[in-house]
Amino acid sequence: MIRTALAAATLLFAAPAAAQSQQEALDARYDRALAAGYKALMLCGAIANAERIGQDRSPEHVAQWELTGIQAPLNSIVNGLPHSIRVNASGVIDYVAVDWAEDSPARFARYRGEAGCALMPMGMQPSVTGHELPRYRDAVMANWHTKVRTPVRSELLAAMGDRYGKGSRTTSVIVYRADDVVDEVSADGFGPFVPQRTWSVAKSLAATLVGMAVHRGEAEVTASAGLGESADDPRRAITVDHLLRMASGRYSDTPGNRTDPLYFGGATVGESAAHWPLIHSPGSVFRYANNDTLMASAAISASFERYPVAEQLRLIGMTGTTAEADWQGGYVLSSQVWATPLDLVRFGQLYLNDGKLPDGTRILPEGWVQYVSTPSGPQPQGEFGYGAGFWLMNKSDGIPPDTFAAFGNRGQYVVIVPSRNVVIVRRGEDPVGSGFDIAAFTRGVLAALN
Template identity: 60%
Template sequence: MIRHTLAAVAMLATAPLAAQSTTQDEITARYDRALAAGYKAMFLCSALANTERAGTKRTEQSVLDWELSGIQAPLDEIVPTLEHTVYRFANGEGAVSHVSVEWADDMPPRMAWHRQEGGCAIAPIGTTEPPEREYVAFSDSIYMWHGRVPQNRKLAAVIERAFEAGYGDRTRTTAVIVSQDGALRLSRYTGEYSPATPQRTWSVAKSLAATLVGAAVHRGEADVSQSAGLGESAEDPRRAITIDHALRMASGRYSDTPGNRTDPLYFGGATVDEVAIDWPLVSAPGTVYRYANNDTLAAVQAIEQTFAEHPPADFLQAVGMNHTVAETDWQGNYILSSQVWATAPDLLKLGQLYLDDGVLPDGTRVLPEGWAEHVATPSGPQPDGPFGYGAGFWLFNKTDGVPSDTYAAMGNRGQFIIIVPSMNVVIVRRGEDPAGHRFDIAGFTRDVLETLEK
């Protein structure tokens, strides 16, 4: 009897453990579904809400067809299978409130919520309700794109080729703008995209992050040669990492993948403080180039104390980027490595600001004199490959047929701002290129410049 009782107790004790046992493959598959649901919730929320904020509209189907197709594996196969719901204020007739996406029978749906003038944020996995917020109103602005575009048939032919996937198999161009001497030379859009349609900038946001650092330097609130403040104490070797090291992807910190995938932050509901700041050193700061989202996030955190008095939205408004939204994590930390939504004309204004060395059209200086040269100078360790790197900007200093002073903001899925000081040219190309299919930005830039007067 005692033996049987002990055996029964043993079976009861082990049964819950057996039921909870899960293989790594099962855990990974479950996590991938959670990320896919977060990805879908974020893109639907941001694409719809930020477009409506700009005074125009997009359909859910358009977002599914463009932003949510051609994405990276394994999310590409999961996202289409997940049911979503878009919730709106005013009994379903107002602006986007939040988006939920079902992903597991035993867990709440993933959720991204919209904040007044703040874009969308992804909630932590397991969140059951959106926070209480004030009603988010539609924008009452009407976007106006002024300017008569002179006819340039050679340039038009180059742009037509871009829209026909002539610069990369299966690439999908959504917008192109070309400006020279501050005057519009050509602009074109496709489908539901228009001058008032924001798209996620992806890593073009890193160049905006460098710009905000420059603005803080101009105000006397930051010094890029000073420590970025990483590490737990003054004795921590990571205190030797400067803001400039971080902008130049030369912090020396470990990253787990090339580019340092930050899915837990972007789509998992983690915060900047949780995932981006505490990585250890593996190389002396300033000695090794390693492209990493976390370095940009560290540079931004180094100036975040300035945002209370000088929020990014104020700078964007001063530059005229009125339809650009810098989004944050759910705790309010800016994700300026990727999570910015901007229209093509707004990106043109950022490029023009650099052509004008940080001076606005009304003569107001918002960046330090020479900041454009600073970000376009390869003073740190350099990447292998066809492009160099400055401070938050890519460099065309290795590219045949393109002026060597050309530099650029570049982002995933084909987001580009090309700045050519010697020709006083800015080129903006937006896209939703499928994973594994790159737009030939060097060839496109070369062809565009050949049609313009030098």
């Protein structure tokens, strides 16, 4: 009896330990697969989207910036994974492949022109297209010249160093006021015409596309976003407005809702973002979540056939911007957009102009600027408030209370100050653990402009 009891006890302790060990091995393998997906997508997006608009990025430059200082545990894996880039006979990238396991196929990111790069599901290889794609060059590029001795130059140079964030890595800063670029400074290999991934600045672009659909009469922010499995599913009560304000009430598994399976695993928007359960009444709790923006843009996706996203971006003047989609065509408008600093200035200019293009054509509804920049319902804790797809700087000392902004991971910022007719763009590749004080930088730039 004693021996039986001891044996049973040994099995009880051994089983959880074995299960834990198996799970650790599984997680380690998954991390390698995600790291390979991250590397494939970043190399493809950085190089191919730049080449499309006449700019050059090398794998070494991408490794130095986009693939350095990233989230754990991918940071310790990604640069040790070998990659290859397939270029077709027309000199256009077909795909980037990254090896990650001897017993599994490489991870592939396929380039598709205006739709950018799409990460294939684990185990899937892309077809070879042999495409010839037109290249776009910004009309301003030919006449661009670097400003000298401007009022804000010292602030821009300070942003390139550590004054506004120890360990931060600024790639480009550009200031616009009253229909002209005041000044711009960039790190080597970057500049006003070199696209970088916007990360969550894309959420503000998504809100803008929603606004354009509202102006055309194809959407209403108070309408149901169509979530849920049937008409009596409580998720049908979630409106587009709830989604834009991060107030859907749905569960998400991590703060900030990492969505790694979509971003780096090759899952689709529908698989990863549509089916999360409701745990709060819609409109009652603020919970920053990629899934909400993804579903807000999905709610207007039927209009993309008539008004393609690339054409809408070009209408704004964002000719160097690429909105990427998953491998099934679902736009990843919570993060996966590549845009140049000058394009983001033009994006901010649209809001300075109350939703009208420089020629006076209105493409956003009257009152849309006030809508996206006004808090309504639950608010996040901390220094910044939240409107509808935009952060609010109305609580920041020394900054005009009408200031609102698009914020993105790794230090992407587009600050819009209507009362001063100013747009401030800061691009970065800040390592995890560092940060950039955008409020202090905004105060510095505005003071210098006086």
